[in-house]
Amino acid sequence: MRVTIRDVATRAGVSVATVSRVFNDSGPVHEETRRRIREAARELRYAPNSAARSLSTRRTSTLGVLLPDLHGEFFSEIIRGIDLTAQRRHHHLIVSSSHNHRSEVAAALRAMRGRVDGLILMSPAVDAETLVAELPVPDTLRVVLLNCAVRDPRFDGLEIDNIGGARAVVEHLTGCGHRRVAMILGPARNHDADERRRGYRAALRAAGLEPRPEWEHSGDFTDAAGYQAAAALLRLVPRPTAIVAANDAMAIGALSAVREAGLRVPEDMAVVGFDDVPIARYVHPPLTTVRVGIGELGARAAETLLEALAEGEAHRPRHVVVPTTLVVRDSCGCRDRSPPASLA
């Protein structure tokens, strides 16, 4: 038999209202009564039932997190960022991952109804626009959109400066003399991937180079895809002198492919990534990449959501673009911005 607030009340010789007041620190309770109640609760090992509490207060103290099919360190870092912030503010996290299609997201969202106070939704598919528009979101549910190609005035939004980051790293390469810069793209119809490509193209044009279709090879953000794509790019004639991967995992796969082809990085081929996952500095050669601050991104998403929740009706959604920074290491071969010997 479960122990309820009523059992505690009986044992302490008070009413349930008083017990509730003690546990929620609401309303005045005599010090001596308070002590008796705490004691009774401890003896009975009482813990309030949160379903009942949620039903009554219409709050769950829980945040929902809906993620696409993320892998590796990006996934763990973002969850950690969110979780740490949520914990600090005494909130729980319901995580649901691997949602790629709109129907899946909609279903997951329905299932979360009543379980969460707010939602962090990361849906980098480019068709997110319609998803968001049709989102079966009761107006009681706060939503923060993460990396969505959408600016819906109903929701807060948080986005990475993908275009700026990609421009920066590509400009770094062209600035060092690279003329044949290839790119391993992210998944088709992915917002981040799309923007990173736009940044890449913009940077090429800014350097007076025309983007060429054969220099852009598809990928899907996995190490394996990076490996495959790089292998294909190496067969081009003339061969590119630099490969920009749309994320670090693919860059690492590319490093592997380049080496297997008997070429050296960065002497024969520069390779750069995007994200700056923790491991990036420990691969060989240490990866030049674009730092995103993934954990911080998650933390900010959680903070935004908690803030919105606290503000209630008064909240005015905002849209924030989080800046990125270029991190130059060795894999581009131009740490000091001087062209590598092979290009001189």
Added chain:
Amino acid sequence: MRVTIRDVATRAGVSVATVSRVFNDSGPVHEETRRRIREAARELRYAPNSAARSLSTRRTSTLGVLLPDLHGEFFSEIIRGIDLTAQRRHHHLIVSSSHNHRSEVAAALRAMRGRVDGLILMSPAVDAETLVAELPVPDTLRVVLLNCAVRDPRFDGLEIDNIGGARAVVEHLTGCGHRRVAMILGPARNHDADERRRGYRAALRAAGLEPRPEWEHSGDFTDAAGYQAAAALLRLVPRPTAIVAANDAMAIGALSAVREAGLRVPEDMAVVGFDDVPIARYVHPPLTTVRVGIGELGARAAETLLEALAEGEAHRPRHVVVPTTLVVRDSCGCRDRSPPASLA
């Protein structure tokens, strides 16, 4: 104003009981009535309130996951494994990470009371024994212990064969002629780390070598720690010829340190890891390691828990040790089990 089951009932001209029956597919309902109710629900965009449902049924359809301070791919893989299984069985996941101390675990556990039907608890701290013994677990809560140094008959347990895995990889090295095999340890007081060290020592002894304290360097499972530890081990005289890292992240850090010292892997120094995270095959040289099947481990934990939940009172907890397999790639320099030139 929220829309409740009552609104649906009114609109469809039936009682709430009938609406409930339709939504839960319990009890007979006339086909025509059923249609009317579904229609009314759709028009009103009704979604059942899960707090109320939980309160009434005493089930939450939610699993709790309590994790220590995990990083990188181990974290993401295990969550993914659990999540995919839970989703398939229509369960949600409450995730709470970064719990290192017993008090934190106990607090998190208390806070989950009433929110989850069961719990997956990963607590590789060696003092988990007392934690588990004192666990404030109501007998209504099913628990699966993951990588705990504990066999409590009240709970299911799932463990990696750390000792066997470590033995296998070290025996592979000694079998190839290595005589000075150093190890980068995991965190102190960590169960997995502890067992991996035991496997390492056992394998050395089996090869007629005496473990030496200076060959064992501390670490904490991060890339950075692996880097530091390897740098320290390289200063030993005579220098070890092989480094066994207690996990892949540290092995990757070690690779980086060895290279920076101007040495080659595997010719001058063999380096091996543990876990076989996805990235292990893409670093240079591809990492020889011990495959754990992290995602599968998570999936099995979730399956065990769901099964236990389904069986109810009748469930008899079991303790399972998941085998590991040696994955030989290039970083050990003895892919074909022949000693590297430097040792010949």
Added chain:
DNA sequence: TGCCCGAGTGTAACCGTTTCCACAATCACG
């Protein structure tokens, strides 16, 4: 002395479901 006020407490309505039980209508069957 009478009145007001605040501290401390209890009663009971409510939150939105599920489910037990009762009941009406229909149907099969001897």
Added chain:
DNA sequence: CGTGATTGTGGAAACGGTTACACTCGGGCA
């Protein structure tokens, strides 16, 4: 054509909390 089972439905009591409201009881103040 009665009877017992079956199908379809509704009423209302849980589930375990929170909280609006009412009440008592002293103490301060005019």
